[in-house]
Each structure stands twice: as C-alpha cells, then as structure tokens.
Amino acid sequence: xxxxxxxxTNEDVTPEKKAQLISGVTQLLVDILNKNPATTVVTxxxxxxxxxxxxxxxxxxxxxxxxx
Amino acid sequence: xxxxxxxxTNEDVTPEKKAQLISGVTQLLVDILNKNPATTVVTxxxxxxxxxxxxxxxxxxxxxxxxx
Amino acid sequence: xxxxxxxxTNEDVTPEKKAQLISGVTQLLVDILNKNPATTVVTxxxxxxxxxxxxxxxxxxxxxxxxx
Amino acid sequence: xxxxxxxxTNEDVTPEKKAQLISGVTQLLVDILNKNPATTVVTxxxxxxxxxxxxxxxxxxxxxxxxx
Amino acid sequence: xxxxxxxxTNEDVTPEKKAQLISGVTQLLVDILNKNPATTVVTxxxxxxxxxxxxxxxxxxxxxxxxx
Amino acid sequence: xxxxxxxxTNEDVTPEKKAQLISGVTQLLVDILNKNPATTVVTxxxxxxxxxxxxxxxxxxxxxxxxx
Numbered sequence: 001x002x003x004x005x006x007x008x009t010n011e012d013v014t015p016e017k018k019a020q021l022i023s024g025v026t027q028l029l030v031d032i033l034n035k036n037p038a039t040t041v042v043t044x045x046x047x048x049x050x051x052x053x054x055x056x057x058x059x060x061x062x063x064x065x066x067x068x
Numbered sequence: 069x070x071x072x073x074x075x076x077t078n079e080d081v082t083p084e085k086k087a088q089l090i091s092g093v094t095q096l097l098v099d100i101l102n103k104n105p106a107t108t109v110v111t112x113x114x115x116x117x118x119x120x121x122x123x124x125x126x127x128x129x130x131x132x133x134x135x136x
Numbered sequence: 137x138x139x140x141x142x143x144x145t146n147e148d149v150t151p152e153k154k155a156q157l158i159s160g161v162t163q164l165l166v167d168i169l170n171k172n173p174a175t176t177v178v179t180x181x182x183x184x185x186x187x188x189x190x191x192x193x194x195x196x197x198x199x200x201x202x203x204x
Numbered sequence: 205x206x207x208x209x210x211x212x213t214n215e216d217v218t219p220e221k222k223a224q225l226i227s228g229v230t231q232l233l234v235d236i237l238n239k240n241p242a243t244t245v246v247t248x249x250x251x252x253x254x255x256x257x258x259x260x261x262x263x264x265x266x267x268x269x270x271x272x
Numbered sequence: 273x274x275x276x277x278x279x280x281t282n283e284d285v286t287p288e289k290k291a292q293l294i295s296g297v298t299q300l301l302v303d304i305l306n307k308n309p310a311t312t313v314v315t316x317x318x319x320x321x322x323x324x325x326x327x328x329x330x331x332x333x334x335x336x337x338x339x340x
Numbered sequence: 341x342x343x344x345x346x347x348x349t350n351e352d353v354t355p356e357k358k359a360q361l362i363s364g365v366t367q368l369l370v371d372i373l374n375k376n377p378a379t380t381v382v383t384x385x386x387x388x389x390x391x392x393x394x395x396x397x398x399x400x401x402x403x404x405x406x407x408x
Contacts (some may be wrong), residue, residue: 001177001280001281001324001326001331002278002279002280003139003177003179003278003279004276004277004278004279005276005277006274006275006276006301007247007274007275007276008273008274008301008305008307009273013305015118015126015128017304017305018118018119018126019121019125019126019129020304021300021301021304021305022121022124022125022126023121023124023125024300024304025297025300026121026123026124027124028293028296028297028300029278029280029293032289032292032293032296033280033285033289033293035280037123037124038122038123039122039123039175039177039326040122040123040124041120041121041122041137041139041175041177042120042121042122043075043115043119043120043121043139044115044119044120045113045115045119045249046119047247047248047249050219050222051222051247051248051249051250052245052246052247052248052273053223053226053227053230053245053246053247054242054243054244054245054246054273054311055230055241055242055243055244056226056227056230056231056241056244057223057226057227058219058222058223058226059273060219061223069144069145069188069190069195069381070142070143070144071142071143071343071381071383072140072141072142072143073140073141074138074139074140074165075138075139075140076137076138076165076169076171077137081169083254083262083264085168085169086254086255086262087257087261087262087265088168089164089165089168089169090257090260090261090262091257091260091261092164092168093161093164094257094259094260095260096157096160096161096164097142097144097157100153100156100157100160101144101149101153101157103144105259105260106258106259107190107258107259107379107381108258108259108260109256109257109258109341109343109379109381110256110257110258111211111251111255111256111257111343112251112255112256113249113251113255114255120137122137122175127137143383151322151330151332154322154323154330155325155329155330155333158325158328158329158330159325159328159329162325162327162328163328173327173328174326174327175326175327176326176327176328177324177325177326178324178325178326179279179319179323179324179325180319180323180324181317181319181323181385182323183383183384183385186355186358187358187383187384187385187386188381188382188383188384189359189362189363189366189381189382189383190378190379190380190381190382191366191377191378191379191380192362192363192366192367192377192380193359193362193363194355194358194359194362196355197359205313205348205349205392205394205399206346206347206348207275207313207315207346207347208344208345208346208347209344209345210342210343210344210369211342211343211344212341212342212369212373212375213341217373221372221373224372225368225369225372225373228368228372229365229368232361232364232365232368233346233348233361236357236360236361236364237348237353237357237361239348243311243313243394245273245275245311245313247275256341258341258379263341287390287398287400290390290391290398291393291397291398291401294393294396294397294398295393295396295397298393298395298396299396309395309396310394310395311394311395312394312395312396313392313393313394314392314393314394315347315387315391315392315393316387316391316392317385317387317391318391
C-alpha cells in the first residue's frame with residue numbers, strides 16, 4: 001500500500017532504468033517493511049532541467065558551466 | 069482552501085472527464101467538509117505509463133501483457 | 137491505480153468525514169474514469185493552521201480576525 | 205536541505221522567470237531559516253490549464269470567459 | 273539531486289527501518305542512474321491509518337476486519 | 341492560483357518564521373509571475389529528522405555527528 005514518488009531531472013533516463021527503479025524500490029519496501037507489493041505504487045516525475053534548482057541556480061545553467 | 073492532487077496514467081483522459089473530476093472533487097469537499105469552493109484547488113497529473121509502477125512492474129508492460 | 141492526495145487544515149475533521157471523503161473520491165474515479173477501486177489510493181494530510189497560508193497570510197491569523 | 209515544490213499553470217513562464225523564482229525562494233530559506241543553499245532544492249511543475257481547477261471549474265474555461 | 277518521497281502508514285516503523293529505507297533508496301539512485309548521493313534527498317511521510325484509504329475504505333477499518 | 345509546498349526539518353521553526361516564509365513566497369509569485377495573492381496557497385511540512393535523509397543518511401544521525 002505504500003506510495004513512492006521519485007523526482008529526477010529528465011536527462012538520459014531510459015525505460016529500462018525506470019523499470020529497474022520501480023522494481024528496486026518496490027522490493028525495498030517488501031524487504032524492509034514487509035509491504036504487499038501488489039498495492040505498492042511508484043511514480044517517477046522527470047523534471048525539465050529548466051524547472052529544477054539547487055543552490056539557488058537552475059540545473060540547465062549548472063550543466064552549461066560544467067560542460068565548459 | 070483545500071488542495072487536491074490527482075495522479076492518473078495518461079490513458080484516454082479527455083478534457084471533459086478532467087472537468088468532471090475537478091467539479092466532482094470540489095463538490096465533495098463542499099458537501100462533506102463545508103469548504104469554500106472559491107479557494108479549493110484541484111490539479112491533475114497525467115503520468116506516462118512508463119513512469120508508473122504497481123506490483124514492482126511498469127504499467128506499460130502490464131498493458132502489453134493484458135492486451136495479448 | 138490512481139493516487140489522490142487531499143490537503144486540508146486540521147480543523148474539525150472527524151474520522152467519519154475522512155471515511156466519506158475517501159469513499160467519495162474513489163467512487164468518482166470509478167464513475168468518471170472507470171478506474172479499478174481496489175488499487176485506488178487516497179491519502180489525507182491534515183495541516184496545522186500555522187503551516188497553511190493563503191493570500192500571504194497564515195490561516196491561524198485569518199481565523200483570529202474572523203472570530204472577532 | 206529544504207525541498208520546495210511550486211505548482212503553476214503553464215502560461216507565459218519564461219526560463220528567466222523560473223530562474224528568478226528558484227533563486228528567490230532559495231534566498232528566503234537562507235534569510236528566514238538559515239538553511240544551507242547548497243542542498244536546497246526547488247522544483248517547478250507547470251500544469252496544463254486543462255488540468256488545473258479552482259472553484260470547481262477548469263482554468264481553461266475560466267480563461268475563455270475572462271477573454272470575452 | 274533526486275528527491276524521493278515515501279508515504280507509508282504509521283504502523284510499526286522503527287527508526288532503524290526508516291534508516292534502511294533512506295539508505296537503500298539512495299543507493300538505488302546511485303546504482304541505476306549514477307546520481308550523486310550527497311544531494312539525494314529522501315523524505316518519509318508516516319500517515320495515520322485514519323487518513324489512508326484503499327478500495328474506497330479507510331485502512332483503520334480494513335485492519336479491524338482483518339483482525340477478527 | 342499557485343500552490344507551493346515547502347518541506348523542512350522540524351528544527352526550531354517558530355510560527356513567526358513560518359509566517360515570514362508564507363508571506364515571502366507569496367510576494368515572490370506576485371512580483372515575478374504577476375500571480376493573484378488571494379488564491380495563492382502555501383503549505384509547510386515540518387518533517388521529523390528521523391524521516392529525512394540526505395546522502396543516504398538520516399538527519400538525526402548527521403546532527404549527532406556534527407554535535408560531537
């Protein structure tokens with residue numbers, strides 16, 4: 001019955017990796033908290049780098065600086 | 069003043085159905101909790117089936133199996 | 137499979153009213169979007185009036201003014 | 205270490221304005237709560253006006269009425 | 273930089289188990305998506321069983337029935 | 341009409357500081373995006389340090405180490 005929401009930037013996230021995340025997080029909830037996987041829901045939000053900030057700075061800008 | 073967030077998979081959700089959901093949820097909050105509809109906010113997140121998991125499995129894969 | 141989160145202030149919300157909200161919202165998702173109720177999850181966050189603001193003002197203060 | 209999520213309708217929000225929001229909210233958390241900006245995360249969700257309701261009505265419809 | 277929110281019912285969740293969840297989810301994001309753990313944030317919401325519904329029913333009631 | 345959710349650890353957050361946060365964030369949305377403050381909602385979640393992780397570690401543990 002748990003609900004997990006994962007927010008990541010939309011950078012190189014393949015369907016395979018998303019499937020691994022969903023499977024892995026669900027298994028953790030089964031292993032650690034003995035939750036029922038059948039009603040465990042995981043959603044992934046892929047957020048545009050223009051819409052994500054850390055340290056007061058937009059990730060798009062951080063990526064540009066790091067690429068130099 | 070309530071805030072409601074509805075997360076559903078992005079499968080066949082027409083604007084008409086979204087309008088019904090928003091109107092219906094707002095009315096429930098008025099009827100049950102006597103909330104002021106004028107400041108009741110409802111947002112709907114339509115999540116790609118690649119980004120939604122249940123039972124440790126991605127919904128895209130579940131849909132493929134069920135279609136067989 | 138939908139997930140709904142309802143945020144309300146923690147003012148006079150009885151277990152009965154919360155049960156009605158959960159039942160009502162789930163039924164709306166069945167009626168409007170033909171969702172499976174068995175995997176429809178609804179959570180309610182009751183937020184302290186000190187932690188809720190509207191119009192730039194804390195609800196605790198709004199309530200005090202209205203009580204005068 | 206704070207996490208802030210801002211939900212707005214997707215109407216005329218330029219990257220510059222989003223950068224100002226991220227920078228401004230981060231600075232508020234530094235100024236008011238003495239938080240470390242390096243681990244302060246801000247995400248912005250731009251929600252389609254079809255998916256946002258207030259007063260029981262979809263924002264797309266509200267905008268149409270106001271435009272008349 | 274990812275942000276993960278885990279919602280579970282407040283039933284027998286020890287600090288040790290919460291620490292395991294936080295550590296496990298962070299490691300998954302490192303292993304699968306090569307994320308930087310130093311800025312990966314995980315929060316856990318423990319929700320009262322009166323405030324969690326599934327199948328249109330409040331978890332408190334489901335627990336009572338199952339205990340019979 | 342924006343909705344903002346601020347998550348912080350529950351460490352020394354007075355009602356006065358929360359009021360400043362709510363007022364400050366609302367003003368930012370007015371100044372930067374020309375939003376209507378009357379329907380701008382801000383909620384603050386104060387999360388127990390046992391339920392917040394960064395770098396794969398629980399904040400309660402981080403605080404203990406730093407206190408030494």
